[in-house]
Amino acid sequence: MKRENNDTVVSIKDLVVHYETHEGVVEAVNGVSFEIKKGEVLGLVGETGAGKTTIALSIMGLLPVPPAHVIDGEIILDGEILLGKQKVQKGRKKKDVVVAKSNHEMRHIRGKKVSMIFQDPMTALNPVRYVGDQIAEVVELHNICSAKEATQRAKEMMEKVGIPAERYYEYPHQFSGGMRQRVIIAIALACEPELLLADEPTTALDVTIQAQVLDMMRTLQREQQTALLMITHDLGIVAEMCDRCAIIYGGQIVECGDLEHIFDRPRHPYTRGLLSSIPSLEKDVSRLSPIPGLVADPMDLPEYCTFYDRCDKHCESCKTGDPDLVEAEPGHFVRCFRVEKGSV
Amino acid sequence: MTKFVLRRVLLMIPILLGVTLLIFILRAVTPGDPVDSLLSQNATPEQRAELREELGLNDPLVIQFFRYVKDVFTGDLGLSYSTRQPVLGEILGRFPYTLIICFGAVTIGLLLGLPLGVFSALKQYTWVDSTILVLSMLFAACPGFVLALVLITIFSVNLGWLPAVGLASNLGYILPMVTIGVSSLSRYTRITRSSFLEVIRQDYIRTARAKGQTEGKIIIRHAFRNAFIPVASSIGIQIGHQLGGALIVETVFGIPGIGKYIGDAITARNFPSVQGGVLFLAFVFTLINLLVDLSFVWINPRLKSSFVYESESREKRILRKGAREER
Numbered sequence: 001m002k003r004e005n006n007d008t009v010v011s012i013k014d015l016v017v018h019y020e021t022h023e024g025v026v027e028a029v030n031g032v033s034f035e036i037k038k039g040e041v042l043g044l045v046g047e048t049g050a051g052k053t054t055i056a057l058s059i060m061g062l063l064p065v066p067p068a069h070v071i072d073g074e075i076i077l078d079g080e081i082l083l084g085k086q087k088v089q090k091g092r093k094k095k096d097v098v099v100a101k102s103n104h105e106m107r108h109i110r111g112k113k114v115s116m117i118f119q120d121p122m123t124a125l126n127p128v129r130y131v132g133d134q135i136a137e138v139v140e141l142h143n144i145c146s147a148k149e150a151t152q153r154a155k156e157m158m159e160k161v162g163i164p165a166e167r168y169y170e171y172p173h174q175f176s177g178g179m180r181q182r183v184i185i186a187i188a189l190a191c192e193p194e195l196l197l198a199d200e201p202t203t204a205l206d207v208t209i210q211a212q213v214l215d216m217m218r219t220l221q222r223e224q225q226t227a228l229l230m231i232t233h234d235l236g237i238v239a240e241m242c243d244r245c246a247i248i249y250g251g252q253i254v255e256c257g258d259l260e261h262i263f264d265r266p267r268h269p270y271t272r273g274l275l276s277s278i279p280s281l282e283k284d285v286s287r288l289s290p291i292p293g294l295v296a297d298p299m300d301l302p303e304y305c306t307f308y309d310r311c312d313k314h315c316e317s318c319k320t321g322d323p324d325l326v327e328a329e330p331g332h333f334v335r336c337f338r339v340e341k342g343s344v
Numbered sequence: 345m346t347k348f349v350l351r352r353v354l355l356m357i358p359i360l361l362g363v364t365l366l367i368f369i370l371r372a373v374t375p376g377d378p379v380d381s382l383l384s385q386n387a388t389p390e391q392r393a394e395l396r397e398e399l400g401l402n403d404p405l406v407i408q409f410f411r412y413v414k415d416v417f418t419g420d421l422g423l424s425y426s427t428r429q430p431v432l433g434e435i436l437g438r439f440p441y442t443l444i445i446c447f448g449a450v451t452i453g454l455l456l457g458l459p460l461g462v463f464s465a466l467k468q469y470t471w472v473d474s475t476i477l478v479l480s481m482l483f484a485a486c487p488g489f490v491l492a493l494v495l496i497t498i499f500s501v502n503l504g505w506l507p508a509v510g511l512a513s514n515l516g517y518i519l520p521m522v523t524i525g526v527s528s529l530s531r532y533t534r535i536t537r538s539s540f541l542e543v544i545r546q547d548y549i550r551t552a553r554a555k556g557q558t559e560g561k562i563i564i565r566h567a568f569r570n571a572f573i574p575v576a577s578s579i580g581i582q583i584g585h586q587l588g589g590a591l592i593v594e595t596v597f598g599i600p601g602i603g604k605y606i607g608d609a610i611t612a613r614n615f616p617s618v619q620g621g622v623l624f625l626a627f628v629f630t631l632i633n634l635l636v637d638l639s640f641v642w643i644n645p646r647l648k649s650s651f652v653y654e655s656e657s658r659e660k661r662i663l664r665k666g667a668r669e670e671r
Contacts, residue, residue, distance in 0.1 A: 062553055103559075111556035118554075123547040128569045128645055137565075138555040171645045187555065 009194045009227035010059065010114075011035040015073035015083075017054050020066060026298045028054040030251040031072075033325075036195065039225040041218075043242035045232060045274070047295045051251040052231045056197040058083070059229075060116050061106040070098050078113055078194045082106070112142040115188035116197040120204050121180035125172040131183050132158065132168030135190055142191045157186040161216060178209035185217060192224050199231045214241060235278060239263065247271050250296040250306035253325060257332035267334040269311045305337065313338065349638070356630045361413065363626040367619050368409050378425055378613035399425070412619065421623070422616035424609075431620035435602060439624070441511070442594070442601035445520045446586045450579065452525030453532050458575065460529075461536025462563065468541060477537075480530035488589045492523045492596040509598035520597045524589050528582045535578055540571040573644050580633035587625050 013033045019026040029051040036042045046052050057063045059075055061082065075083040081101075088097045101109070118124045125134060135154035140147060155165035161182040172180055181201060188196055201217065202210040218241055221228050230241055238245050239259065246256040247270060255268040266272045273291035293310035302308060304319045311318070318337050325335045378399070379392050396402055400411070415422060421431040464476040483491070499519060500508035507516045543549070544567055552566045590603035598604070602621055609617035641647050 060554060062550065107556045107558060109556070110554055116554045118547060118551065120547060124551045126548040126552070126566050126570070128643075129565070134551075137552075137557065141556050173646050184551070187551070 007038045008035050009038050009040075009078055010229075011074075011076045012055070012059070013074040015055065015058060015075065016071040017051070017058055017063065017073075018069050018071055020069055024299045026067075027301050028068075028251055028298055029058070030301070032248070032251070032253055034246055034253065034256065036227040036229060038194075038227055039222070040244065041221065041228040041230055041242045043230045043232060043238035043245040044248060045235060045238055045245060046248035047233060049295055049298060050248045051298070052248060053199055055248075056116060056199050056229065056231060059114060059195070059197060060110060061100060061103070062110075062116075070100060072098060077109070080109070080113075082109070108142070111138045111193070112191045113193050114195040114197065115191070115193045117181075117184055117188050117199060117201045119200040121177050121184055122204065124184055125180055127172055129171075130169050131172055131175065132165075132170075135183065135186050138187050139190050153190060154186075157190045158183075160189075160220065161186045162212075178205050178213060181205060181213055182216065185213070185220070189220055189224060189226070193226060195227045195229065196221065197229045197231070200233070201230075202237065203232075203234075210237075217241075235263075235274060247274065250301055251298060252306060252335060253333070254307065254335045255333065256325070261329070261332040265329075265332070267328050267332070267339050268307075268336050269313050270307050273310075273312075305335075345641075349634075352634050352637070356627070356634075359630055360623060360626055364413060364416070364619065364623055365409065367622050368405060368412075371615055371618075372405055374613075376613050378615060381612045381614075382425055416623070421620035424617045425614045426609075426612055426617075431616050434605065434617070435620055435624050438600055438602045438605050439628075441599055442587070442590050442603060444517060445524060445590060445594070445599065445601065446583060448517060448521035449525035449528060449586050450583060452521060453528035453582065454579075456525075457529045457532025458536050458572075461533045461575075462540050462568070462571070464533065464537045465540035465544065466563075473537075476533065480533045482530075483526050484530040484534075486527070488523055488527060488593050489596050491526060492519070492593055495519050495523060496596075511599060516597070516599070520593050520599055523593050523597075524586050527589070528586060531578065531582060532575060535575050536571060539574045540567060543567045543571045546570070569643070573640075576636065576640060576643050580629075580636035583632050584629045587629060 011033075012035070015029050015032045017029040019028055032051070032055055034042065044052050044055065054063070054068070057068075058070065058073075059077070059082065063070070070083060072085075073083060074081070074085065083098065083100045085096045086099045087094045088099075089095075100106075125131065132151065132154050135157055136147070136150040139145065139153045140150040143150070143153070145153075151168070155168055158165050158168065163179060163182055163186070167175075172183070175183065181204075185201070198217070202213055205213060214237065217228075220226075228241075230237065232238060242259060244256070244258055245262045246253045247262070247268065248254065249270050255262065255266065255271045262271060263275070266275055270291070276289050277291060279288055291310055292312075296302075296306045296309070304321060305311070305314070305323055308314050308318050320337075323335050323337045323340060325333045326340050328334045328339050378401070379395050383392060383395060400408060403411075412422070419432065421435070423429065424431050424434060427434070460476055460480075464473045467473045496508045496519065499506045506519055507513065508519075510516055549562060549566055552562045557565075587603075590601060591607050592603070593599075594601045594603035595607045602625065606618055606621035606625075608614075609621060
């Protein structure tokens, strides 16, 4: 199961995840591929319902099954295949079937090699247990050590995220939202994972606290050389935190590249739309410029380019099929027919 | 904390006063005269009038009420009409039987109800879950005396394992305990199931999974204690039901407990015993609920801090007052 690879921590290939509900099939993720290297921060930007959280949960192996269903794809974390195709004998034919690691196997990976920070700190901690114990729990699970050592490590982590260790024996309700998110970050980083998935970690916090928490995350991430997948819908956070950025729309990456690619030379109309909808301090405009239309309905995605209906530059040839992700310049990938044709 | 307990204890006084008043009103509208059951059929009207005077039944109800309340405060619940013994002594002599049965019933209910509820929730929408739910509905809907008779038929008459009535041996406790326990068991099962289903969908359960915790430990360490909170709050109420149910079940099984005592007293129009018995049960009920509420602080730490904050703000108030006075 091991594969030697340079310093790539996680690589995802052609991930397709659908939710099968009573109303129909929700095509949440449709062929997403990316890699994150050691110590690198990748921003994953998209609107609500674009499939960001589903990607993170797929890596964690925490997708709610059913209704979620991994159709296709491969996830390799630190050389270990978490999810991949295997030839399985079915009747006479051999068939490719996507096989994920069992829950039992994933248990030793979750919290140790890959951790996740959830969006809402108010509900992510158990209300009837000491916050310190909740940090120590993950240490005890993965580092075979005594309870005493785990407690010590938990206190260290609390200090690292900026909470006095004396608050070990306190309950979550005695903490503010920002402090709770710090506790959750401490839990996530306590075992020094290879990969950290941060699912909108600061969306529920107010702006000043956001800055502090992001700062602290960045410091710890650099210190531990953790690969970080930063899921957000805030391009400001991306500019602040990330090395590379992937824009996701309708369950597909529509543009991906270094920060300068995305911010200085955006190619995809959606990325341009996102950037131009950020209020500017310099220009004197009375109204924000939103992207017209609504997010593509993942239950009813078109056969052609998913962004066609909202695109201001679409033409008839855009309806001929789904564009591929092409490299517009080294390290800069765009999914748009106009780039394919070289007209932009 | 002390302040909370004190307030709750003081609150018991109006509750008990209300219960007493209610019994007095019920007594006034109840047909029948205690004298009828105390004297033989051929007693002369003079004898009857004399007895009425002696028992104080000729005084207006209001006077009787205040006299009774005054006596209760001095720890005197009056004399039983039929035995001429202090009611309090009789009640205390009988209460242990009821207490043992109720305690046993709560134990049966919790020991079986909690695991069944959790199990049912874990197997949600399977045949196991449906079976547990249907059975628990059935038992909850089944009146105690019916269940009692069914159990007697099966275990005493047909199998001959357990005595049908009386407490000749300790085995006699089992059927009454089971009868009362089963109805609360089904309630605990359903409360546990629904609260467990709610808890298991919470974000902190997902956090625990993200840590790599095992499913078993997630249930025990993270889900159970949270799911237990609504169950615990229903325990006090359940004990109330059980004390009430004891009246019928004890009569069926011939247990000399407080329920049978009140039942007998009602048929005999033995007012002091009825009043004393009901008042005593009300007292026990409020006391148990107070204990349950206090145990809540241990179960649900969010409550503890609300006490702490309260006393803290009190301290601050005192400090502020002191500062103002200094000025």
